[in-house]
Amino acid sequence: MKAAIFIPCLTEHMYPGSGLSMVKVLRRAGVEVEYVDDQTCCGQPAFNAGYRREIIPIAERLIRLFRGKEYVIAPSGSCTAMVRVFYKELDLDGALKDDLDELCSRIFEFCEFMVDVAKVDSLGGRFPHKVTYHDSCHLSRELGVVAQPRKLISGIADIDFVEMNDSDACCGFGGMFSAKFGALSTEMVARKCANILDSGAEYVIGADAGCLMNIGGYLRKNKMTPQTMHITDLLAASLDL
Amino acid sequence: MREAVSNAAVTSKASRDEQAARIPYWDLVRRKVRSVKTDVLEHLDEYLVEFEANCQANGIKVHWARDAASAREIVGGIARDCGAKTVVKSKSLTTEEIGLNDYLAANGVDPVETDLGEYIVQLLGQIPSHLVAPALHLSRRDIGRLFADKLGEAYTEDPGELTEIARVHLREKFLTAEMGISGANFGIAGSGCICVVENECNARLTISLPKVHVAVMGIEKLIPDIAALPYFLKLLPVSATGQRASSYVNIIGGPGRDGAGEGPEEVHVVLLDNGRSKILADAQLRETLMCMRCGACLNTCPVYREIGGHAYGWVYMGPIGSALIPQYLGEKEGCCAPSLSSLCGACREICPLEINIPRHLLKLRNKVVLAKQSGLFERIGIKLWAFAAARPRLYRFVTWFPGKLQMLLPGKRAFPAPGYMGRRAIGRFDSKGFARRFRAMERNKNDG
Numbered sequence: 162m163k164a165a166i167f168i169p170c171l172t173e174h175m176y177p178g179s180g181l182s183m184v185k186v187l188r189r190a191g192v193e194v195e196y197v198d199d200q201t202c203c204g205q206p207a208f209n210a211g212y213r214r215e216i217i218p219i220a221e222r223l224i225r226l227f228r229g230k231e232y233v234i235a236p237s238g239s240c241t242a243m244v245r246v247f248y249k250e251l252d253l254d255g256a257l258k259d260d261l262d263e264l265c266s267r268i269f270e271f272c273e274f275m276v277d278v279a280k281v282d283s284l285g286g287r288f289p290h291k292v293t294y295h296d297s298c299h300l301s302r303e304l305g306v307v308a309q310p311r312k313l314i315s316g317i318a319d320i321d322f323v324e325m326n327d328s329d330a331c332c333g334f335g336g337m338f339s340a341k342f343g344a345l346s347t348e349m350v351a352r353k354c355a356n357i358l359d360s361g362a363e364y365v366i367g368a369d370a371g372c373l374m375n376i377g378g379y380l381r382k383n384k385m386t387p388q389t390m391h392i393t394d395l396l397a398a399s400l401d402l
Numbered sequence: 403m404r405e406a407v408s409n410a411a412v413t414s415k416a417s418r419d420e421q422a423a424r425i426p427y428w429d430l431v432r433r434k435v436r437s438v439k440t441d442v443l444e445h446l447d448e449y450l451v452e453f454e455a456n457c458q459a460n461g462i463k464v465h466w467a468r469d470a471a472s473a474r475e476i477v478g479g480i481a482r483d484c485g486a487k488t489v490v491k492s493k494s495l496t497t498e499e500i501g502l503n504d505y506l507a508a509n510g511v512d513p514v515e516t517d518l519g520e521y522i523v524q525l526l527g528q529i530p531s532h533l534v535a536p537a538l539h540l541s542r543r544d545i546g547r548l549f550a551d552k553l554g555e556a557y558t559e560d561p562g563e564l565t566e567i568a569r570v571h572l573r574e575k576f577l578t579a580e581m582g583i584s585g586a587n588f589g590i591a592g593s594g595c596i597c598v599v600e601n602e603c604n605a606r607l608t609i610s611l612p613k614v615h616v617a618v619m620g621i622e623k624l625i626p627d628i629a630a631l632p633y634f635l636k637l638l639p640v641s642a643t644g645q646r647a648s649s650y651v652n653i654i655g656g657p658g659r660d661g662a663g664e665g666p667e668e669v670h671v672v673l674l675d676n677g678r679s680k681i682l683a684d685a686q687l688r689e690t691l692m693c694m695r696c697g698a699c700l701n702t703c704p705v706y707r708e709i710g711g712h713a714y715g716w717v718y719m720g721p722i723g724s725a726l727i728p729q730y731l732g733e734k735e736g737c738c739a740p741s742l743s744s745l746c747g748a749c750r751e752i753c754p755l756e757i758n759i760p761r762h763l764l765k766l767r768n769k770v771v772l773a774k775q776s777g778l779f780e781r782i783g784i785k786l787w788a789f790a791a792a793r794p795r796l797y798r799f800v801t802w803f804p805g806k807l808q809m810l811l812p813g814k815r816a817f818p819a820p821g822y823m824g825r826r827a828i829g830r831f832d833s834k835g836f837a838r839r840f841r842a843m844e845r846n847k848n849d850g
Contacts, residue, residue, distance in 0.1 A: 172836055177832050200837075204788070210741075210784060212771055250765075298745070333744060382825065
C-alpha cells in the first residue's frame with residue numbers, strides 16, 4: 162500500500178512532530194509513505210471567512226499535486242473535510258472537477274485510513290496512562306469519524322481510556338473564529354477543559370492540531386495538569402518510535 | 403443572565419435528548435417531515451393558491467402582504483374596522499419580525515402579549531431572547547422585581563405566584579379585547595385551516611374570546627394536508643422543550659358557526675412574504691425556510707449558550723437566526739451574524755429537519771464578502787495570503803519569517819495573536835518545519 166501524506170499548515174509550521182509520528186506509524190503499519198514537495202495549505206481559513214474565488218488557485222494546485230496517488234492521508238479532520246466535503250462548493254475549472262471527484266475517493270484522515278483502509282486497529286504498542294479523547298467537529302460531524310480513533314486508542318496495551326462528558330462539544334477553535342471572537346472562544350474552551358479535568362485523564366488525545374493548540378493553550382495558561390497529545394504522537398510513543 | 407441562558411439551554415437539550423431517545427422511529431419521522439417540506443417548497447405557489455381557496459371556502463378572509471409595511475397596514479386596517487382599542491396576542495415571532503406591536507401602539511391600539519414569557523419581555527421593553535422561551539435570559543428574581551415595579555404587586559420569587567399574578571392581569575385583557583392576533587405554526591393547504599401549538603392556553607383564549615381574529619403567517623409555513631400534521635406535531639414539542647406533546651393544539655377552521663357561541667365572528671389570515679420568496683429562489687438557501695422554529699439548535703449551540711439571544715440583535719437568533727438575519731436584513735446589516743459560529747455542526751445534528759446550517763453560513767459569509775461588507779484589512783490580508791499560498795516558493799519565503807522573528811520574543815513565548823492575548827497562547831513556530839525535518843529524517847535513515 163502506498164500513500165502520499167498531506168501535511169496541514171499547522172503541522173508544517175507548528176507541530177511537525179505529529180507529521181513525523183504519522184510517517185513512522187504508517188511505515189510500521191506497512192504503508193509506503195511518499196511526501197510530495199511544495200505543499201502549502203488547503204485554503205480552509207480563507208474559505209471559512211467567506212473567500213471562495215481567492216482560494217481556487219490553491220485548491221486547483223492541491224488537486225493537481227495529489228493526482229495519481231493511490232491514497233492521500235492527512236493528520237487532520239478539518240483539512241480532509243475541506244477537500245472531501247467543501248472543495249465541491251468552489252467554482253473549479255471543469256477538467257479539475259473530475260480530478261476532485263476522484264481525489265475525494267482516495268483522501269482520508271489518518272484514523273479512518275488506519276482502521277477502514279489499512280485495517281489496522283492495533284499495532285501492539287503500550288502506553289500505561291489515563292487518557293481521554295476530544296472529538297473534533299469536522300472529523301466527527303462532516304466525516305463521521307468517531308469509532309476509528311477510539312479503536313486505535315483502545316488497541317494500545319495498558320492504556321486507561323475514559324470518555325469525558327460532551328467529548329464532541331466544540332472546543333471553540335473554529336480557525337479564525339478563535340481570533341475574531343476571543344472571549345467567546347475562551348469560554349467554550351473553558352468548558353472543554355473543565356470536562357477534561359473531570360475525567361481525571363492525564364492526556365487529552367485529539368486528531369486535529371488546531372483543537373489541541375486551543376485546548377493546550379488554556380490548560381497551560383491555567384496551570385492545569387492534563388496535557389494534549391495528537392493521536393499520531395500517542396501511537397508513535399506507544400511503539401517507542 | 404449568562405447562567406440563566408446556559409442552564410436553560412443545557413436543560414432543554416437534555417430533555418429533548420431524553421424524549422427523542424424514547425422514540426424508536428425518530429429518524430423515520432424526521433425523513434418524512436423533510437420530504438413533505440421539500441415538496442411544499444418546490445410547489446409553494448400551487449399550495450398557496452390551494453390554501454387561499456380552501457380558507458375562503460371556510461369563511462376565512464385571506465390577505466397577501468408583500469412586506470412588513472404592507473402586513474402592518476393590513477392588520478392595522480382590520481383593527482380599525484372592528485374598532486379595536488385592545489388587542490391580545492399569542493406568541494408570534496412573525497409579528498415581531500414586522501414590528502407590529504410598535505405600529506399598533508402608534509395607531510392607538512394597545513397590543514398585549516399573553517404568552518407569559520412574551521408578557522414579561524414586553525413589560526421590560528425588550529425583544530425575545532429565544533425562539534421558544536422569550537424570557538429565558540431572566541431569573542425568577544428579575545421577574546419578581548419587574549412585577550413589583552411595573553404591576554404594583556408585592557415582591558415574590560415563587561414561580562407559581564408570579565404566574566398567578568400574570569394570569570389575573572391578563573384575564574382582564576382577554577375579556578375586554580376586541581381583537582386577537584396570533585401566528586401560525588402550520589397552514590394546512592388541503593383543509594384551509596391554521597394550526598397553533600402552545601402550552602399555556604393563552605393562544606386558545608386569544609383566538610376564541612375576541613370577536614375578530616387575525617393570524618399572521620409566513621408563506622413557508624404551509625403543509626399539504628392534515629394527514630401530514632401528526633408528523634410535525636411529533637417532532638416539534640420534543641425538539642423544542644422535550645415534551646412528548648404540546649399541552650394544546652388549536653386548529654382554526656373558520657369563524658364560529660351556527661350560533662354555537664364559541665369562536666370569533668371574523669377570522670383573517672395574513673400571508674407574509676417579506677423576503678421569503680427571494681430565499682426560495684436560491685436552491686441551496688431555501689432549506690432555511692423549512693425551519694419549524696423549535697429552538698433545538700439554540701439549545702445545543704455552544705455559542706448561543708455563552709452569549710444568549712440578544713447578542714444576535716434580532717428576533718430570530720441562534721444558529722438558524724445567523725442564517726436568516728443576512729437573508730432578511732441584507733448583507734450590510736446582517737454582515738456579522740453568519741460569523742457568530744465555529745461551524746461545529748451540532749445544530750445540523752439536532753435539527754429535526756437536518757437543515758445544513760453550517761453549509762448555509764459558509765455561503766452567506768461568501769455573500770457578505772462579495773457584497774464587500776467584510777473588513778478591509780481582512781480582505782487585503784486574505785488576498786495576500788492566498789497569493790502566496792498558491793506559489794510554494796513564495797509561501798516558504800513568507801512563512802520563514804515568523805519562525806525567525808519569534809526568536810526575538812523573550813523566553814519561550816509565542817506570538818501575541820488577536821483574540822488569544824491574555825487568555826492563552828497560540829502555538830510556537832517550529833524553527834525548521836515539517837518539510838526540513840522530514841528530509842533530515844530520511845537522510846539519517848538512508849545513511850544509518
